[in-house]
Amino acid sequence: MTSRTSLPLCGIGLFLVIALALAVLKAPPDGLERGQLSQFLGRFHPLVVHLPIGLVLLVAALECAGFFRNRKHLQASASFVLTLAAFTALIAVFLGWLLARSGGYEGRLVTRHMWGGVSLAAALILCCAVRESNVKLYGTALFATVCLMAWTSDQGGKLTHGEGFLTEFMPAKLRAVLGVPPPEKRHTPTTNQVGISLVSASTPGNVSVTFFASRVAPIFQDKCVQCHGAQKKKGKLRLDTFENVMRGGKDGVIVKPGDPSGSEVFRRITLPRDNKDAMPAEGKPGPTEAEIKVIEMWIALGASQSLAAEEVRGAPPLAPPMTASPPLTADYRPRSDKIQALQSELGVLLVPRSQNPTDGLILRTVSVRERCDDAALVKLAPIASLIVDAELARTKVTDGGLKTLSTFSNLRSLDLSHTAITSVGVRLLSRLDKLETLNLTATGVDDTGVALLRHKARLKRLYLFETKCTVQSELQTEKQKR
Ligand code: HEC
Numbered sequence: 001m002t003s004r005t006s007l008p009l010c011g012i013g014l015f016l017v018i019a020l021a022l023a024v025l026k027a028p029p030d031g032l033e034r035g036q037l038s039q040f041l042g043r044f045h046p047l048v049v050h051l052p053i054g055l056v057l058l059v060a061a062l063e064c065a066g067f068f069r070n071r072k073h074l075q076a077s078a079s080f081v082l083t084l085a086a087f088t089a090l091i092a093v094f095l096g097w098l099l100a101r102s103g104g105y106e107g108r109l110v111t112r113h114m115w116g117g118v119s120l121a122a123a124l125i126l127c128c129a130v131r132e133s134n135v136k137l138y139g140t141a142l143f144a145t146v147c148l149m150a151w152t153s154d155q156g157g158k159l160t161h162g163e164g165f166l167t168e169f170m171p172a173k174l175r176a177v178l179g180v181p182p183p184e185k186r187h188t189p190t191t192n193q194v195g196i197s198l199v200s201a202s203t204p205g206n207v208s209v210t211f212f213a214s215r216v217a218p219i220f221q222d223k224c225v226q227c228h229g230a231q232k233k234k235g236k237l238r239l240d241t242f243e244n245v246m247r248g249g250k251d252g253v254i255v256k257p258g259d260p261s262g263s264e265v266f267r268r269i270t271l272p273r274d275n276k277d278a279m280p281a282e283g284k285p286g287p288t289e290a291e292i293k294v295i296e297m298w299i300a301l302g303a304s305q306s307l308a309a310e311e312v313r314g315a316p317p318l319a320p321p322m323t324a325s326p327p328l329t330a331d332y333r334p335r336s337d338k339i340q341a342l343q344s345e346l347g348v349l350l351v352p353r354s355q356n357p358t359d360g361l362i363l364r365t366v367s368v369r370e371r372c373d374d375a376a377l378v379k380l381a382p383i384a385s386l387i388v389d390a391e392l393a394r395t396k397v398t399d400g401g402l403k404t405l406s407t408f409s410n411l412r413s414l415d416l417s418h419t420a421i422t423s424v425g426v427r428l429l430s431r432l433d434k435l436e437t438l439n440l441t442a443t444g445v446d447d448t449g450v451a452l453l454r455h456k457a458r459l460k461r462l463y464l465f466e467t468k469c470t471v472q473s474e475l476q477t478e479k480q481k482r
Contacts, residue, residue, distance in 0.1 A: 013128065016121075028101070031105070042097075045098070062074050079128075082131065103232070109158055113155035116155055154166075215318075219295065245265075269292055289316075294316060328359050329359070330386065349363075349365075387411065391415050393419070397421065414438050423446050425449075430453055433456075440464055446469055
């Protein structure tokens with residue numbers, strides 16, 4: 001037995017643990033947010049906490065190595081690792097306390113987790129102190145410490161990931177063996193994310209969706225619960241269930257049924273966004289006008305839990321479900337054979353613009369600029385309506401080809417830079433109503449060619465560098481600003 005953890009070191013450790021325990025007792029996490037520096041430091045807790053976890057397991061492994069004759073020498077380092085584990089545990093507990101105290105945490109889970117951490121640090125110091133003197137006590141203490149650590153980490157995991165995180169996807173058979181209750185259904189149609197029943201309980205047999213659950217709770221869930229929920233209860237307020245909403249926060253009730261303007265919750269969400277009391281805090285996206293209206297109506301109608309949604313007249317309509325953007329072109333897939341044939345015949349590439357088959361094709365000519373001429377464009381005419389972007393820079397296209405291009409009615413972007421085209425051809429392009437970007441750099445275009453294009457509302461970018469246009473700079477800036 002060589003490396004002894006010196007007793008004075010244990011003494012210091014004990015002193016620190018007691019100091020931490022007093023800090024936790026005197027200044028428990030109370031759901032209020034405090035100093036920025038302490039929050040900054042505190043957020044390193046989840047990172048640092050893995051050090052003692054790893055080290056404690058290493059201590060256990062090293063001690064177990066002592067059971068094997070040819071590995072006995074490893075046991076000697078256990079003492080050093082143990083000291084390190086105790087030291088890092090103290091740091092982790094300190095950071096954890098900073099995080100919990102200043103980050104707006106509160107509640108059973110965080111309290112348990114914190115006392116778990118303090119006890120763990122104390123247990124590790126005890127292990128250090130008795131390791132050399134009392135082998136039996138040490139063995140028991142180390143075993144208990146590992147168990148305590150497992151429990152504490154589990155509490156911490158639940159804090160971050162929510163209770164039931166580990167067991168959510170546990171196979172049903174294992175569940176039965178271990179006696180773990182079945183998981184809560186995540187997306188049942190009759191409850192929303194908050195677990196609030198969407199169905200009014202007060203009208204048995206005649207189930208209807210309540211206004212609170214279907215319209216009000218989703219707003220709180222979306223905009224407020226990240227700070228006013230089970231894990232964070234800023235202002236001692238939770239907005240995750242009807243009861244909690246009605247219970248209110250540190251300054252008492254926030255909802256006065258029938259009196260929106262007298263209700264703190266309504267005042268907070270209608271304050272100017274730069275007011276320090278405005279909610280959601282910290283510049284988080286605020287409720288929309290429709291959402292504010294919904295909350296106002298709900299309070300005005302008595303802040304009821306059971307009022308059916310259909311009984312509320314004049315509530316703002318729910319936002320229409322996200323509609324996919326309208327297709328740019330027809331689906332190209334039925335024409336795949338034709339597209340293939342054209343690609344091999346002309347050497348051009350016809351690339352889908354996105355995974356969405358109705359987003360159109362990009363015409364690429366980079367490797368066949370010399371071959372790409374007016375005749376090639378004529379050949380592309382059968383699939384012209386599928387092309388939304390034509391890259392024709394430095395090709396052999398002339399004014400004759402622009403006549404063909406002017407029938408490519410879905411074109412949004414067209415690059416004709418460094419080609420032989422002139423104003424005669426470009427004037428035809430004013431027929432392309434969807435055109436947004438047109439690059440005419442280093443072409444023979446002059447003012448007469450772009451006069452008509454300038455008034456096309458859709459056209460956002462028109463490039464006229466190295467042309468004879470006198471208006472070019474004015475036009476480019478003016479167009480680009482839109
Ligand atoms: C980014 C975090 C955050 C978000 C999001 C947030 N709040 Fe708060 N809220 C706070 C903090 C911090 C306090 C305590 C300080 C204070 O009273 O201003 C608080 C306090 C409150 C209070 C006062 C409680 C009392 O009793 O004093 C109300 C009411 C409130 N919030 C409503 C809301 C509503 C409604 C939303 C959603 C629309 C929301 N909050 C979203 C952080 C937040």
